[in-house]
Amino acid sequence: MPIRIGMSCICLRCAVPATNRFAFPTHLRLIAPCASRSVLRSIVETVALVLVVSVALVPRTSGAQATVSAHARLHAVRAVVGTVTHTAFLSHQRLTAEQVKLLLPPGYAAQSGRAWISTVDLRGNVNGVLLLEPRTAATGSAKWLVMNADGQLVPWTSQAIGISRTLPAGRHTVSFVWVAPDTASAPPEAALRVQPSP
Amino acid sequence: MTAARVLLLLSTLCAVPLGAQASCSVQHPGARQTRDCTVTLSTTLQLRETAQLTLSRSATDIAALSIAATDLLFRAANDTGIVVMGPSLHVSANRAIAVTLVNAPQFSGPAPKPASEVLLGVSPTMKRCAGVPMMPLSDSPKAVQQATPRLIMQTAGAASDLARQLCFRVHWRYATDPPGSYSLPLTFSITAP
Numbered sequence: 001m002p003i004r005i006g007m008s009c010i011c012l013r014c015a016v017p018a019t020n021r022f023a024f025p026t027h028l029r030l031i032a033p034c035a036s037r038s039v040l041r042s043i044v045e046t047v048a049l050v051l052v053v054s055v056a057l058v059p060r061t062s063g064a065q066a067t068v069s070a071h072a073r074l075h076a077v078r079a080v081v082g083t084v085t086h087t088a089f090l091s092h093q094r095l096t097a098e099q100v101k102l103l104l105p106p107g108y109a110a111q112s113g114r115a116w117i118s119t120v121d122l123r124g125n126v127n128g129v130l131l132l133e134p135r136t137a138a139t140g141s142a143k144w145l146v147m148n149a150d151g152q153l154v155p156w157t158s159q160a161i162g163i164s165r166t167l168p169a170g171r172h173t174v175s176f177v178w179v180a181p182d183t184a185s186a187p188p189e190a191a192l193r194v195q196p197s198p
Numbered sequence: 199m200t201a202a203r204v205l206l207l208l209s210t211l212c213a214v215p216l217g218a219q220a221s222c223s224v225q226h227p228g229a230r231q232t233r234d235c236t237v238t239l240s241t242t243l244q245l246r247e248t249a250q251l252t253l254s255r256s257a258t259d260i261a262a263l264s265i266a267a268t269d270l271l272f273r274a275a276n277d278t279g280i281v282v283m284g285p286s287l288h289v290s291a292n293r294a295i296a297v298t299l300v301n302a303p304q305f306s307g308p309a310p311k312p313a314s315e316v317l318l319g320v321s322p323t324m325k326r327c328a329g330v331p332m333m334p335l336s337d338s339p340k341a342v343q344q345a346t347p348r349l350i351m352q353t354a355g356a357a358s359d360l361a362r363q364l365c366f367r368v369h370w371r372y373a374t375d376p377p378g379s380y381s382l383p384l385t386f387s388i389t390a391p
Contacts, residue, residue, distance in 0.1 A: 071388040073253045075285060077305075077316060077366060079260035079380045084372065125372045170373030 085124035087192035092118045095177070103177055105153065116178040116187050122164075123171045128194040130164040130174050143181035144188060153179060156188070166197045249291035251388040258284045260368060279317065281327050284364035287320075289388065292356045296391050298347035301335045301384045308378030312337050316382060317367040320350055327365035335382075350386065 095115040100108060104115060122130055132146060134156055144156030149165050156178075163176040178187050224233045260282055289297060299318070305311040319332035336343050351362055 071249055071251050073251050073386045074256065075253055075384040075386065076257040077260070077282075077284075077368070077382040077384065078257050079368070081370070081375060081377050081380065083377045123372050125376050168373070169376060 081125070083124075083126050083196060085126065085128065085194040085196075086122070087130065087194060088121045089192070090119040090121050090173070092116050092187050103147075104179070108153070108179065114180045114182065114184065116180060117175055118178065118187060120163075120174045120176075120192055121171075122167065122174055122192075122194065124194050124196075125169050126194075126196045127166055127168050127198065128196045129162050129166055131160040131193045131195055132163050132176070133160045133191040133193055134158055134188070144184070145179040147177040147179075153177075160193070162195075245292070247291075247293050247390065249293070249295045249388050249390070250289070251297060251386060252288040253386065254286040254288070256285075258282060258366060279315075279367040279369045282366045282368055283325065283327055284318075284366050286324055287350070287362045287364055287386065289351070289353065289360045290358050291353065291388070294353050294355050294391060295357070295388050296352040297350040298387050298389060299335075299350050299384060300340055300343045300347050300387070302382055303337050303339055305380040305382045307380035308376045309374060311375055311380060311382075313382055315369040315371075319365040319367070321363040321365055324361060324363050326363060330365050332365065332367050335384075347387065352391065 093116065094113060095103065095117055097113075099117070100115050103117070108115070120130065129149075145153040146156050146161050146163070148154050149162045154161060164172075164174050167174075180187070222235045222237050224235050260280070287297065289295065301313050303313055305313070314334040314337045316335050317332035318335055319327065319330035321327055321330045336348065351360075353360060
């Protein structure tokens, strides 16, 4: 976009009339004062314009050499985990006379062959106590004895019996002893449960 | 400075590279005399290097687990882990680029679950994770990872919407993963090699 200064401008060297001095850039310094503008003002404006152009071009040039800037995206792997416990009987075995003598209190020597040791698989992501809960369908349950976490033989009643102390989260194998009535041929059915504890 | 001069400045910036011939002059044009004056203008278009990285979603949720299902999940996950389909990753670039990953060294949650219990695989087939080789995420601090981030993929040249399926394999353990909400932040970056 040319800047019109006026019709009175001429080149002092070649006397060419100029309607705009930017049509004659090589003559710029020789253009006579135009209209109300002085030569000094024109030179100052020209120098300022060159400086502005130079400064404005600097980032444009350096920008062409810039590398691809880092471009990041965030992602999250999320999960909600609840309380997890699992219990299952692994085995039931009759105790031998030696095992009865070793495991049961004095006075139970005659229970050889009528005592059972059961093994339970316990898994959980919380600390907890393993409970043995009788089922109402168990026949003759009042005559069964179960060894609790303190090593005491307690009657098999309708109440849950703690058969372990507080166990940390993880996987455990817990064993406990039953003492059966004379007519028993197998341990009664029972439910196992983990009671979470701090 | 007048508005006209500002416009001149803008036109100079847009159309005239430094050093290009933008003017000429005719010496002593006489009356009724024609002279040719040719001005050569050259315009340079400088296209910036451009790259774009997109993930199909911002989070991968491992579904809330029922107690019954969780036990099965834990038992399976303890040994082989559970495969979870992650987001799809899309890259467009007008030059060769690389996509890298830096992750938090551990989950935020009720217990410091290490990030290495999550394995990451990159599948070339969308919605398919079967048989994809997976490697554990890093347990190293972020600053260490940033020195040598994990390479997820790279292109030999320009690419238009190059897609990859991300797959996770997550291990859960009874002893170390108590109930609660877990979150592991990942940062995927696109860089020029």
